[in-house]
Amino acid sequence: MLSLKISTIKCCSLFINIRADWRNLPKVSLVTVWKFFHNDDRFNAPEIRSSKTFKSGREEYGDTAIGYVCLRRERQNCIVKAAVCPEHKVRDKPYIVSITINEEEEQVLNLTCYDCPAANGGCKHAVAILMWLHRRSSEPSPTEVKCYSRKSVLSAAVTSVKYKTAQEINGYETPLDESKLDNSNFLSKIVKHAEEKQLDSQLSRHCFKLKEREVLALSLHQLLIDFMSTGKSSADDFIAFASSRMDDRLCKEAEMRTRDQSDNVLWYKLRYGRITASKLYEAAHCKTGDGSFVRTVIGAAKVFDTQ
DSSP, X not given: OHHHHHHHHHHTTTSOOEEOBTTTOOOXXXXXXXXXXXXXXXXXXXXXXXXXXXXXXXXXXXXXXEEEEEEEEETTXXXXXXXXXXXXXXXXXXXXXXXXXXXXXXXXXXXXXXXXXXXXXXXXXXXXXXXXXHHHHHSOOOSSOOBOOSOOTTTTSXXXXXXXXXHHHHXXXXXXXXXXXXXXXXXXXXXXXXXXXXOOSHHHHHHSOOGGGSXXXXXXXXXXXXXXXXXXXXXXXXXXXXXXXXXXXXXXXHHHHTTTGGGOHHHHHHHTTSOOGGGHHHHHTOOOTTSHHHHHHHTOOOOOXXX
């Protein structure tokens, strides 16, 4: 209670200590808000208007960030001061915002944020207090006195507790359901579902054939992997194996899916390790038996000695 009084006095420095509640707040209508934004050049810049202003005045921020509201009246003017908690650094010192309203003409005379570096260009904390007053003016009269001179909800969100255990968050121990412990068929269910949906993943590629990847069976990389599983090792056996895999249907599908050539990832995979038509001219004019062209064809790469 003592800390609340001290914070209120700091916020209301040079003020007659009048705590704000629903009975003494000035009325801020929608027309008043519109006139203020229309006439104040700070909030008409391209960087602040439209979506940025809307985010600053949103209810979920203003209603939790504003606290220690106090006011005083000088003839027809009402001066309201409040502490606005920073949205992203709730541990930091709150910004003090002051707004002066002419209650007879329902006009905002002055709106200032004293601590924000962006105050001269129209900061979000000024917009937050203005829209907060507008929402309070639109609320129906409560059945009890609601005081607004208190610590903001947002600033109280961070405590000295660095972490909480799962048991502390839960609050009670959940009974263990032993019927759910049997997961012996969990993998088979996942694989079956993935096969029905034809989901492409590392697990899918090892467990079943994907229709989208059938064309990749024509790549030399995949042909060599499949050939090694047969137990054979001669070049003639590999040529016979590759010929059996390269049927007309897959070849036509590969041609259709790689027509955009260099813009297609599949095109690079299928031509890897193959002597394509673009290499025939170089092969016809090659006169070196162990030059760069030969190394390119067989896929050799130079190893650099870094020692």
